[in-house]
Amino acid sequence: MPMETEKKINSLDVARRQVDIAAEHLKLDPGIREKLKQTKRELTVHFPVKMNDGSLKIFTGYRIQHDVTRGPAKGGIRYHPDVDLDEMKALAMWMTWKCAVVNIPFGGAKGGVQCDPKSMSIQELENMTRRYVWEIAMMIGPDRDIPAPDVHTNPQVMAWIMDTYSILKGYSVFGVVTGKPLELGGSLGRLEATGKGVYTIAQEAAHIQNFPIKGARVVIQGCGNVGGTAAQFFDRAGAKVVAISDYQGGIYNEKGLNVAEALSCRNQYSCFITRESTGWETITNAELLELKCDILIPAAIENQITHKNAPKIQARMIVEGANGPTTPEADEILRDRGILIVPDILANAGGVTVSYFEWVQNLQELLWSEEEISERLIRILKKSYAEVLHISQREKVDMRTAALMLGIGRVAEATRLRGIYP
Numbered sequence: 540m541p542m543e544t545e546k547k548i549n550s551l552d553v554a555r556r557q558v559d560i561a562a563e564h565l566k567l568d569p570g571i572r573e574k575l576k577q578t579k580r581e582l583t584v585h586f587p588v589k590m591n592d593g594s595l596k597i598f599t600g601y602r603i604q605h606d607v608t609r610g611p612a613k614g615g616i617r618y619h620p621d622v623d624l625d626e627m628k629a630l631a632m633w634m635t636w637k638c639a640v641v642n643i644p645f646g647g648a649k650g651g652v653q654c655d656p657k658s659m660s661i662q663e664l665e666n667m668t669r670r671y672v673w674e675i676a677m678m679i680g681p682d683r684d685i686p687a688p689d690v691h692t693n694p695q696v697m698a699w700i701m702d703t704y705s706i707l708k709g710y711s712v713f714g715v716v717t718g719k720p721l722e723l724g725g726s727l728g729r730l731e732a733t734g735k736g737v738y739t740i741a742q743e744a745a746h747i748q749n750f751p752i753k754g755a756r757v758v759i760q761g762c763g764n765v766g767g768t769a770a771q772f773f774d775r776a777g778a779k780v781v782a783i784s785d786y787q788g789g790i791y792n793e794k795g796l797n798v799a800e801a802l803s804c805r806n807q808y809s810c811f812i813t814r815e816s817t818g819w820e821t822i823t824n825a826e827l828l829e830l831k832c833d834i835l836i837p838a839a840i841e842n843q844i845t846h847k848n849a850p851k852i853q854a855r856m857i858v859e860g861a862n863g864p865t866t867p868e869a870d871e872i873l874r875d876r877g878i879l880i881v882p883d884i885l886a887n888a889g890g891v892t893v894s895y896f897e898w899v900q901n902l903q904e905l906l907w908s909e910e911e912i913s914e915r916l917i918r919i920l921k922k923s924y925a926e927v928l929h930i931s932q933r934e935k936v937d938m939r940t941a942a943l944m945l946g947i948g949r950v951a952e953a954t955r956l957r958g959i960y961p
């Protein structure tokens with residue numbers, strides 16, 4: 540989503556500075572620190588796709604494996620005009636820490652294609668997906684690197700990935716990708732997992748901050764699989780979702796939006812702004828982030844909360860549904876202002892956690908019930924929240940530093956135990 544950021548902040552710089560901050564606290568060996576700031580494997584591919592008008596278009600795609608010390612690489616595939624190598628590397632790094640924070644046996648990866656999916660037909664998207672999978676097939680596999688949905692990819696795209704990879708292998712390989720449709724080895728509960736996780740983690744944070752979710756004013760940037768689902772969970776719990784947006788802008792109602800109506804309007808018109816509706820006023824994404832609220836949920840893309848708007852944020856706490864929405868400078872400003880940030884690698888880990896359940900079910904060829912999935916997800920997230928909080932209190936650091944210390948510490952320890960070959 541191209542939000543209102545002026546100059547493009549390099550996410551890889553941000554991710555590497557975060558490693559430095561955590562490494563200082565952990566007193567990590569300088570060589571290990573350097574290793575963790577690098578990515579293990581990077582594949583860039585340029586490939587042609589037949590477009591509907593008969594022309595050929597060349598796309599650039601990536602698949603990055605940041606670290607596989609704790610298990611196969613895991614991470615989503617993003618279709619977006621801003622996709623580039625550094626962004627992919629940063630997102631892959633965050634996946635490594637995220638999987639380690641919730642203690643699931645995966646490393647981190649990310650992939651994507653630089654494209655504008657909104658301007659492409661279904662057929663073009665399918666052609667592009669299948670050719671991209673063919674190009675990165677040497678990297679992925681159920682025991683080495685398992686993609687999943689991310690910005691502008693969905694269960695249908697995952698089905699094409701699974702199908703293309705299976706055709707290459709000559710048999711159906713369900714465990715090569717997660718976030719698949721239920722009919723094709725997908726897991727119950729995966730679709731809502733990230734949004735549900737954001738809600739669950741926000742509940743934990745609100746509890747510690749001593750305010751109830753019921754009646755809390757919630758502002759959400761983004762209405763996709765993360766923001767839209769989280770909005771529904773907050774609404775059902777009696778919170779007041781006062782604002783929500785997409786990449787074009789948002790809507791606001793001081794008394795609380797009718798979430799179902801807002802989302803169905805967005806679905807129908809691909810935009811919130813319709814003449815028929817009077818239940819809200821329109822606002823920009825920049826205005827939305829600065830609204831007075833109890834819980835602010837950035838659930839779009841990176842670098843939305845920077846040193847520029849951090850002094851104007853009026854939320855009691857920020858729960859990061861997106862990956863990397865807050866820069867280190869903004870972190871500092873918000874910490875000094877007493878605003879709690881629950882970091883991405885904890886707050887949005889519900890998605891990859893249920894991806895792990897899906898992968899396990901695929902490998903074992905069995906099915907877990909929705910209750911089992913939900914119970915295991917909530918147990919893992921609550922335990923991870925408690926662990927991060929404990930480190931934060933013990934080390935007197937903010938929640939982001941604590942989460943990075945937990946995740947990076949686990950990866951560093953696994954690296955130490957495996958040793959350096961030869």
Ligand code: GLU
Nearest residue numbers: 614615687688689891894
């Ligand atoms: N793209 C999601 C994330 O950033 C999910 C990754 C996965 O399930 O592997 O966490």
